[in-house]
Amino acid sequence: xxxxxxxxxxxxxxxxxxxxxxxxxxxxxxxxxxxxxxxxxxxxxxxxxxxxxxxxxxxxxxxxxxxxxxxxxxxxxxxxxxxxxxxxxxxxxxxxxxxxxxxxxxxxxxxxxxxxxxxxxxxxxxxxxxxxxxxxxxxxxxxxxxxxxxxxxxxxxxxxxxxxxxxxxxxxxxxxxxxxxxxxxxxxxxxxxxxxxxxxxxxxxxxxxxxxxxxxxxxxxxxxxxxxxxxxxxxxxxxxxxxxxxxxxxxxxxxxxxxxxxxxxxxxxxxxxxxxxxxxxxxxxxxxxxxxxx
Amino acid sequence: xxxxxxxxxxxxxxxxxxxxxxxxxxxxxxxxxxxxxxxxxxxxxxxxxxxxxxxxxxxxxxxxxxxxxxxxxxxxxxxxxxxxxxxxxxxxxxxxxxxxxxxxxxxxxxxxxxxxxxxxxxxxxxxxxxxxxxxxxxxxxxxxxxxxxxxxxxxxxxxxxxxxxxxxxxxxxxxxxxxxxxxxxxxxxxxxxxxxxxxxxxxxxxxxxxxxxxxxxxxxxxxxxxxxxxxxxxxxxxxxxxxxxxxxxxxxxxxxxxxxxxxxxxxx
Numbered sequence: 001x002x003x004x005x006x007x008x009x010x011x012x013x014x015x016x017x018x019x020x021x022x023x024x025x026x027x028x029x030x031x032x033x034x035x036x037x038x039x040x041x042x043x044x045x046x047x048x049x050x051x052x053x054x055x056x057x058x059x060x061x062x063x064x065x066x067x068x069x070x071x072x073x074x075x076x077x078x079x080x081x082x083x084x085x086x087x088x089x090x091x092x093x094x095x096x097x098x099x100x101x102x103x104x105x106x107x108x109x110x111x112x113x114x115x116x117x118x119x120x121x122x123x124x125x126x127x128x129x130x131x132x133x134x135x136x137x138x139x140x141x142x143x144x145x146x147x148x149x150x151x152x153x154x155x156x157x158x159x160x161x162x163x164x165x166x167x168x169x170x171x172x173x174x175x176x177x178x179x180x181x182x183x184x185x186x187x188x189x190x191x192x193x194x195x196x197x198x199x200x201x202x203x204x205x206x207x208x209x210x211x212x213x214x215x216x217x218x219x220x221x222x223x224x225x226x227x228x229x230x231x232x233x234x235x236x237x238x239x240x241x242x243x244x245x246x247x248x249x250x251x252x253x254x255x256x257x258x259x260x261x262x263x264x265x266x267x268x269x270x271x272x273x274x275x276x277x278x279x280x281x282x283x284x285x286x287x288x289x290x291x292x293x294x
Numbered sequence: 295x296x297x298x299x300x301x302x303x304x305x306x307x308x309x310x311x312x313x314x315x316x317x318x319x320x321x322x323x324x325x326x327x328x329x330x331x332x333x334x335x336x337x338x339x340x341x342x343x344x345x346x347x348x349x350x351x352x353x354x355x356x357x358x359x360x361x362x363x364x365x366x367x368x369x370x371x372x373x374x375x376x377x378x379x380x381x382x383x384x385x386x387x388x389x390x391x392x393x394x395x396x397x398x399x400x401x402x403x404x405x406x407x408x409x410x411x412x413x414x415x416x417x418x419x420x421x422x423x424x425x426x427x428x429x430x431x432x433x434x435x436x437x438x439x440x441x442x443x444x445x446x447x448x449x450x451x452x453x454x455x456x457x458x459x460x461x462x463x464x465x466x467x468x469x470x471x472x473x474x475x476x477x478x479x480x481x482x483x484x485x486x487x488x489x490x491x492x493x494x495x496x497x498x499x500x501x502x503x504x505x506x507x508x509x510x511x512x513x514x515x516x517x518x519x520x521x522x523x524x525x526x527x528x529x530x531x532x533x534x535x536x537x538x539x540x541x542x543x544x545x546x547x548x549x550x551x552x553x554x555x556x557x558x559x560x561x562x
Contacts, residue, residue, distance in 0.1 A: 014383065015382070015383075017382055018378050018381075018382030018383065021374055021377055022387075025375035028434075029394045029431070032428075032431050033396060033405070033408075035412065036405075036409050039408060039411055040411055092307065095303055099301070099303070114539075119311045119312060121488050121535050121539055122532045123492055123511070123528060123531045123535075124492055124494065124508075125512055126314075126511065126531065129515055130315075130318065133314075133321070134317070170311070173311060228401055228402070231401020231404060233403055233494075233498075234494060234512070248401065248403040251403055255407055255410070255411075256499075261411055271401075271404075272404060
């Protein structure tokens with residue numbers, strides 16, 4: 001009787017209703033996200049038998065991965081490319097976010113945001129491929145320059161890191177604009193007036209008031225661009241022509257082409273660890289700006 | 295504070311954003327097999343080729359099945375999670391919601407690889423179904439982000455009034471809550487549908503031998519002869535996503551108007 005009562009009381013609490021409600025989604029994420037992630041972490045410590053996986057603890061995969069020069073070169077390149085993409089994307093996105101937040105009338109703001117998000121929702125593969133068309137040997141830029149008579153030889157703009165950076169900076173533009181915009185929108189406009197009333201120039205007000213207050217948005221933008229670009233598979237494949245592979249291409253080759261799952265898992269886990277580490281260091285360096293909020 | 299030069303910059307930036315998409319229809323109607331200037335003349339040949347391609351038709355059918363199922367499942371799971379997140383507080387909430395939202399910041403290749411290892415490990419045959427499993431995972435966080443806004447804008451006293459008038463929890467949800475968040479639900483469905491339709495890497499790993507639209511496009515990009523047809527296909531896809539997004543945006547704004555909020559703009 002007492003037991004039934006306690007059960008009834010428990011099922012009436014707010015926490016219980018919350019757990020019940022969130023459980024289908026949480027269970028799905030647990031089974032299809034957390035469990036698989038745990039599995040590849042476990043796999044990375046197993047031995048690779050030919051076509052099978054031997055369940056025996058070893059660190060050999062990590063030793064092999066990290067002593068492999070190809071892996072180190074690819075990881076360094078991936079970090080460099082993602083870093084460049086992040087820097088470019090955030091730098092060119094900031095003025096746009098600023099423009100929409102400060103210079104566009106409130107009624108037009110959502111229209112501008114809508115305009116910026118449209119290209120992002122159109123086929124990623126085709127957008128990436130079109131950059132190949134634009135930058136290619138007889139592509140849009142080269143043939144236009146040729147018609148105008150500026151060049152004799154077509155410029156070689158594909159199959160290198162710069163082309164990958166341009167393509168990814170284009171693909172991730174909205175990811176950078178939206179968080180910065182949200183942060184700028186939150187800024188109390190009277191603070192800016194106060195800055196100017198106290199004798200600061202417009203530029204100094206921007207530097208000492210607007211920018212520090214917008215930093216949480218910039219930090220979010222950096223992470224949102226940096227993390228997925230390091231795992232991008234399509235752009236190095238199409239724009240890099242397979243000549244400048246990044247981490248995702250390496251994981252794919254180890255997992256599918258060579259069918260070495262423990263090795264592929266070790267690379268995936270190593271890459272994830274590096275990404276997490278870089279993100280945490282970045283957050284730590286910017287803790288000053290993040291603490292200001294609330 | 296206004297900087298007038300910013301306006302010019304903003305328009306140049308839009309040009310940069312739209313440059314690839316503007317080129318798409320130009321080459322789709324261009325009567326030449328090489329994608330380069332100068333243009334050769336007008337043709338609808340590439341659209342005809344596209345319509346006659348049977349592999350493409352299978353890929354489109356597969357992708358529609360995947361996108362429709364993923365949208366429905368992700369939105370359903372999203373409703374549960376968003377309702378729990380906006381209405382109830384319970385220990386460990388941040389951790390649970392964090393796990394569900396994790397795919398937003400996880401490189402997709404990691405999701406794809408880990409799912410592949412597990413599915414092959416328990417002996418599941420790769421098919422359209424396994425792609426749906428993966429897509430639901432990555433669509434759910436977007437669905438939750440949209441639905442959170444919808445549930446947050448909900449006036450709680452409306453539900454309380456309904457309880458006071460004798461409705462049960464379930465009938466209140468059906469008669470009061472659901473209709474009020476419906477615009478959010480529709481825009482979440484459309485958003486998940488669009489994401490799934492365009493997703494490549496998970497489909498590439500988990501579809502087995504079944505073609506989906508992005509994996510088919512990827513396989514054809516290697517053949518220069520097929521490129522004009524892919525341009526025609528791309529034109530159709532862009533047109534379709536603009537229509538879908540306009541509908542989504544319409545419902546999002548109507549939702550905000552309905553609950554009496556102010557428009558803060560943006561999907562994300």
